[in-house]
Amino acid sequence: MGATTIVTRFAPSPTGHLHLGHAHSALFAWRRAREAGGRFLLRIEDIDPVRCRPEFTDAILEDLAWLGLDWDGEVRVQSAHLPEYGATLDALSARGLLYPCFCTRADIAREIAASAAAPHGPDGPLYPGTCRRLPADERAARIARGEPHALRLDMAAALATMREPLTFHEEREGRLRCDPARFGDAVLARKDVPASYHLCVTHDDALQGVTLVTRGEDLKPATDLHRLLQHLMGWPEPTYAHHGLLTDETGKRLAKRDRAATIREMRAAGATAAEVRGRAGE
Numbered sequence: 001m002g003a004t005t006i007v008t009r010f011a012p013s014p015t016g017h018l019h020l021g022h023a024h025s026a027l028f029a030w031r032r033a034r035e036a037g038g039r040f041l042l043r044i045e046d047i048d049p050v051r052c053r054p055e056f057t058d059a060i061l062e063d064l065a066w067l068g069l070d071w072d073g074e075v076r077v078q079s080a081h082l083p084e085y086g087a088t089l090d091a092l093s094a095r096g097l098l099y100p101c102f103c104t105r106a107d108i109a110r111e112i113a114a115s116a117a118a119p120h121g122p123d124g125p126l127y128p129g130t131c132r133r134l135p136a137d138e139r140a141a142r143i144a145r146g147e148p149h150a151l152r153l154d155m156a157a158a159l160a161t162m163r164e165p166l167t168f169h170e171e172r173e174g175r176l177r178c179d180p181a182r183f184g185d186a187v188l189a190r191k192d193v194p195a196s197y198h199l200c201v202t203h204d205d206a207l208q209g210v211t212l213v214t215r216g217e218d219l220k221p222a223t224d225l226h227r228l229l230q231h232l233m234g235w236p237e238p239t240y241a242h243h244g245l246l247t248d249e250t251g252k253r254l255a256k257r258d259r260a261a262t263i264r265e266m267r268a269a270g271a272t273a274a275e276v277r278g279r280a281g282e
């Protein structure tokens, strides 16, 4: 295997059964790897214990195998690697790039309502920075009391580490400029979930040597933040290929709640794997 071997991955969150949109995404990544004699990895992004369920993980593996997709190596299950994400958070913290945020959703909503401007980023309204301004002794006392807190990226501090503008390489478009500031002080660890999607996905893509990140174009804005995390952690930069999202006959995006479009229901209704792959755009 040469240094330039292509490595792709499919990284679903087990919050429900796979639908046609997932099949499209999985086939896209799988085909790119197989056509190039590269590696296709499967990763289960189940760090949110409230939304993810183990039975959906089992169903994902079964549905992919039924579709005829094979993956290389072990399936990485994120919930089994929490200490690794914790170590990344510690490294960022030690450099003064994170701060604890004690705010509740209601606190944040109140603060935003009271302010004149309420800018929005790809993940929702931008955090107004309340806890960034806490005096160090108050911060320490609240942590010592065991007050629940999230960890936020100090975006201004993170951007101050940059010597030149961040970009990413989108396969069919070339170099695109990143604007991570539009995420504001992004949450990298939630009160109830020890690490965020943004942190875990970039950590794992680096650890697993993913060279081509393929995913739906709905996640394209997140790439700006992912590139910043890669820069901060000194992780390699993959190429990105964001693909279009499957829509139904009326042009509406296929969502997980469209039960008719789950792979297992189509299978139960008698569809063959080839038919489902065809409907998934193969």
Ligand code: GLU
Residues within 6 Å of the ligand: 011, 012, 013, 045, 201, 214, 215, 219
């Ligand atoms: N786990 C994410 C999802 O299911 C996808 C992560 C990615 O491909 O970057 O939406």
